[in-house]
Amino acid sequence: MRFGNLREIVDGFIRDGQTIAMEGFTHLIPFAAAHEIIRQGRRDLHLIRMTPDLIYDQMIGIGCARALTFSWGGNPGVGSLYRLRDAVEHDWPGPLEIHEHSHAGMAAAYTAGAARLPFGVLRGYAGTDLPGVNAQIRSVTCPYTGETLATVPALNPDVTILHAQTADRQGNVRIDGIVGAQKEAALAARTLLVTVEHVVDSIGAAMNAIVLPHWVVTAIAVVPRGAFPSYAHGHYARDNAFYLEWDTIARDRQTFARWMQQHVLDCRDHAEFLHTLEQQAA
């Protein structure tokens, strides 16, 4: 485990063509890290996330992705992810290979990945058309009962990137609030990169808290408000107004490109990104 700045960490660990999971179920979405990957112009990534959310809408729209593994691809409570739609419907800015699951299927795949098992098993996908369009959804016969159960291959990303509230100086990482499949995605990965709100002397975790011990963490960058416009419980709220605004920004290719230029590509780092939005709101 080592601490570094986000630019160096992305430069050091993210390569074109990698399989990357950036988890956080609505909460703690690692926007700062995604924006840095966009700035550094990474391409041909296979992106994994249960809910692609605005973070992957941006990465897909800007051309970082060749493939997407996901289970629900909307703007939560608002509607469409228009950049994802444009990629699937019109191959813009390029074709996007999709591997589609249900949430339960993705959760089983991460859990298997974390346990280094070859596949996850569930009573799932029954009576749906999903196995017909995703050849990775298969089945197995239970050796004890004879029941047919659905299987999904383990997800083992090259890199998982998370945002968390807290790290201590040793690099132990603590996650509070809605934790999604972050722990599973973290332990399933070969490399684990984390951005945190702050570093403290003592992690102060309750006995059963979600803590990722320093020796499973590859690198940490301190990025205050690194999950914005999603949120970090105890630090700042989800910017629901921005999620509503994104509907207009992402709907049109040019509007999207201008927004990304102004707020991501022309900014040096996440602090500048936040500053541009703050100026706009003022």
Add this chain to the structure above:
Amino acid sequence: MSYTPDEMMTIAAARLLWPGCVCFVGIGVPSAAANLARLTRAPDIVLIYESGTIGTKPDVLPLSIGDGELAETATVVVPLPEIFSYWLQAGRIDVGFLGAAQIDRHGNLNTTVIGDYAHPKTRMPGAGGAPEIACHARQTFIVLKQSPRSFVKRLDFRSSAGFLGGGGERAALGVGGAGPQIVITDLGVLKPDAQTRELTLVARYQNVGVEQIVAATGWPLAVAANVEIVAPPTAEELVVLRDLNERTRLAHAQTRRATIAGVA
């Protein structure tokens, strides 16, 4: 008090839930209805959102399924793989409350694509938690607006199983839940026939004619011999729903300046 068809739909859906019921809630009308039930007739209802929040009591409706409000007011917040395995798959959910873009006559749902899967005319968000909710909740209630575009003869994609082709086909799947037991729309109420499992119109709202509902359905709709009339909203139901919606609107419109205050 006058009311809109959307308000009637939400209120009719809320009336389905009972005190103590354990309900797995989707975003949108299901979430509004479940919270309306909690604020009126069923204060001890247990609401579960797939983000892992169990027993949540939000003061405003969440915009996303993982808003902080849900976690702060929950009895417990569990990891997401757990919510789908230990809670849903294990059969601990009384009611799965689902919406959809398309439904067919046997209560199967599409939330995935309009058109061909590989080259869709419209790519929708996808299935999310619904395929397993549809299988493992003891029963599901479905709520969506009724029109020939949403009530279709043939789904473009089956995202979640209802009664499949009808009759005993669902039972043959060997899944735990009984499937869709009621469909609430902005025009009336449909229930599956006990044998064929075909959705049948059993009730309509005041001022909505049976012909209007038949015309809003993309297949020849089965109509019960005796179509009941749903009681209109009470003043209490309307006041509580409107207060909830207004609190929610104000909360979601909070400006970014407020949200990122303290950054500079």
